[in-house]
Amino acid sequence: MSASAVIRIIARRELAAYFESPVAYVFLVIFLLLAGFFTFTFGGFFERGEASLGAFFAWMPWLFLLLVPAVGMRLWSDERRLGTIELLLTLPVTTWQAILGKFLASWLFLVIALALTFPVVITVNVLGDPDNGVIACGYVGSVLLAGAYLALSCMTSALARSQVVSFIIAVMLCLILILVGFNPVTDLLARWASPSVVESVAGFSVLTHFDGLQNGVIDTRDVLYFLSVIAFALFTTDVIIRSHRAG
Amino acid sequence: MIKVENLSKAFGAKLAVDDVSFEVSKGEVVGFLGPNGAGKSTTMRMITGFIPPTCGKISVCGFNMLEDPIPGKRRIGYLPESAPSYQEMTVRSFLKFAAEIRGLRGEECRRAVQRAVETCFLESVYNQTIDTLSKGFRHRTCFAQAIIHDPEVLVMDEPTDGLDPNQKHEARTLIRRMGENKAIIFSTHILEEVEAVCTRAIIIDRGRIVANGTPQELKARSESGRLEDFFRAITLPDTAHAVKEAA
Numbered sequence: 305m306s307a308s309a310v311i312r313i314i315a316r317r318e319l320a321a322y323f324e325s326p327v328a329y330v331f332l333v334i335f336l337l338l339a340g341f342f343t344f345t346f347g348g349f350f351e352r353g354e355a356s357l358g359a360f361f362a363w364m365p366w367l368f369l370l371l372v373p374a375v376g377m378r379l380w381s382d383e384r385r386l387g388t389i390e391l392l393l394t395l396p397v398t399t400w401q402a403i404l405g406k407f408l409a410s411w412l413f414l415v416i417a418l419a420l421t422f423p424v425v426i427t428v429n430v431l432g433d434p435d436n437g438v439i440a441c442g443y444v445g446s447v448l449l450a451g452a453y454l455a456l457s458c459m460t461s462a463l464a465r466s467q468v469v470s471f472i473i474a475v476m477l478c479l480i481l482i483l484v485g486f487n488p489v490t491d492l493l494a495r496w497a498s499p500s501v502v503e504s505v506a507g508f509s510v511l512t513h514f515d516g517l518q519n520g521v522i523d524t525r526d527v528l529y530f531l532s533v534i535a536f537a538l539f540t541t542d543v544i545i546r547s548h549r550a551g
Numbered sequence: 552m553i554k555v556e557n558l559s560k561a562f563g564a565k566l567a568v569d570d571v572s573f574e575v576s577k578g579e580v581v582g583f584l585g586p587n588g589a590g591k592s593t594t595m596r597m598i599t600g601f602i603p604p605t606c607g608k609i610s611v612c613g614f615n616m617l618e619d620p621i622p623g624k625r626r627i628g629y630l631p632e633s634a635p636s637y638q639e640m641t642v643r644s645f646l647k648f649a650a651e652i653r654g655l656r657g658e659e660c661r662r663a664v665q666r667a668v669e670t671c672f673l674e675s676v677y678n679q680t681i682d683t684l685s686k687g688f689r690h691r692t693c694f695a696q697a698i699i700h701d702p703e704v705l706v707m708d709e710p711t712d713g714l715d716p717n718q719k720h721e722a723r724t725l726i727r728r729m730g731e732n733k734a735i736i737f738s739t740h741i742l743e744e745v746e747a748v749c750t751r752a753i754i755i756d757r758g759r760i761v762a763n764g765t766p767q768e769l770k771a772r773s774e775s776g777r778l779e780d781f782f783r784a785i786t787l788p789d790t791a792h793a794v795k796e797a798a
């Protein structure tokens with residue numbers, strides 16, 4: 305059987321597992337409510353007087369900060385806690401196929417959550433005449449951002465048997481990736497460090513790389529950044545799982 | 552069909568499996584005996600490719616399990632110690648997943664699931680989610696997963712543990728029947744079970760094989776002619792072990 309077929313079967317099982325528990329629906333409702341709340345209330349959607357989803361996307365790094373680790377925390381910690389990892393990894397699959405299958409399933413779940421925000425897009429199109437290219441670009445950025453957070457959550461869930469611990473570590477890691485490029489922090493850093501240092505530190509931040517995408521610019525370097533974070537985190541997941549198995 | 556040569560596994564300083572070699576051929580049902588902590592589960596986890604050995608060789612149906620485990624894994628059915636399964640899935644979807652990941656498709660897949668369901672008497676709970684099942688049914692569901700692809704090699708870690716007397720009887724009958732054209736190794740603490748179903752027994756104590764022969768041969772080696780007396784004579788109770796280690 306081909307690797308892609310194996311990955312697809314694992315991913316399908318994993319995605320079905322989300323929808324077989326009520327947690328998925330609770331998550332979707334919370335995500336949609338918060339996205340709407342942040343956009344229309346905090347974001348000053350109506351006060352801006354422009355037809356764009358700027359406020360909507362600007363909140364994504366913060367909104368995902370709690371929600372994505374919540375989606376990813378069970379990926380491997382549950383497999384270890386319930387012992388199903390022994391079942392999964394003695395099937396004719398490689399560790400990589402299992403990691404990718406599980407990751408892609410939860411990524412797809414987040415893409416579905418993002419897709420369900422379509423009423424916001426309809427709203428701006430009814431109210432005004434937005435640049436839908438910029439909006440599409442913002443969605444691409446959000447999907448990549450979700451993928452990066454999720455890969456880190458996947459990594460921490462391999463680390464800890466407890467979902468809660470895995471969640472907390474993932475939130476902290478993602479928060480660090482936000483803060484190193486968050487203006488109040490970079491301003492503070494600029495008092496001691498040279499601008500080039502501040503800039504290279506900020507280069508590790510999701511905010512720095514999400515900024516262009518959210519404003520309608522697809523820069524290969526930004527896309528590569530997110531893909532590298534995903535690759536790095538999944539690779540580390542593989543190392544962690546192997547080391548658990550080696551004992 | 553299973554060939555294990557000089558297999559060892561160290562967890563830190565502790566040698567859980569120590570230079571173990573044995574073979575299991577087609578048509579054999581081998582009982583794997585030993586006190587708790589003797590290294591039975593560790594050996595089985597290495598055979599099925601879940602944990603890598605510290606040193607030694609394993610081949611299943613002629614395929615090297617360490618260099619290229621996938622072909623060997625395809626031919627193994629494995630029932631892990633705690634009979635884990637995905638709790639939120641229904642028996643139907645769980646078995647369908649197991650069949651698909653083993654490469655079974657369409658009609659073939661449907662037939663395999665049906666056969667496993669009939670063999671393991673799962674008709675009455677077919678559409679129930681696994682977390683609502685009693686322990687016996689959960690156990691059988693995991694067992695059904697292990698035989699779904701009609702494997703040449705069957706590895707089972709305490710397959711009758713936690714079953715009621717009727718279920719134990721059914722399981723033994725099933726194992727004996729399947730042993731006619733498969734290579735089966737299973738661990739157990741119940742010595743009558745060995746006499747009832749096994750063509751051979753391997754006794755392991757503190758990681759080393761201390762006896763390997765037919766139940767009749769082993770019984771003959773004890774003065775009373777009872778397997779239990781032989782077992783007790785050649786294995787140390789873990790309390791004695793602890794005293795020895797402390798000394």
Ligand SMILES: Nc1ncnc2c1ncn2[C@@H]1O[C@H](COP(=O)(O)OP(=O)(O)O)[C@@H](O)[C@H]1O
Binds near residue numbers: 562567585586590593
């Ligand atoms: N992952 C592990 N890490 C450390 N020690 C382990 C691990 N798994 C098993 N052991 C130790 O190896 C020994 C053999 O365990 P096991 O194979 O489970 O025994 P059995 O199945 O015969 O009861 C035990 O002393 C156990 O504590």
Ligand SMILES: [Mg+2]
Binds near residue numbers: 591592593632708
């Ligand atoms: Mg055991």
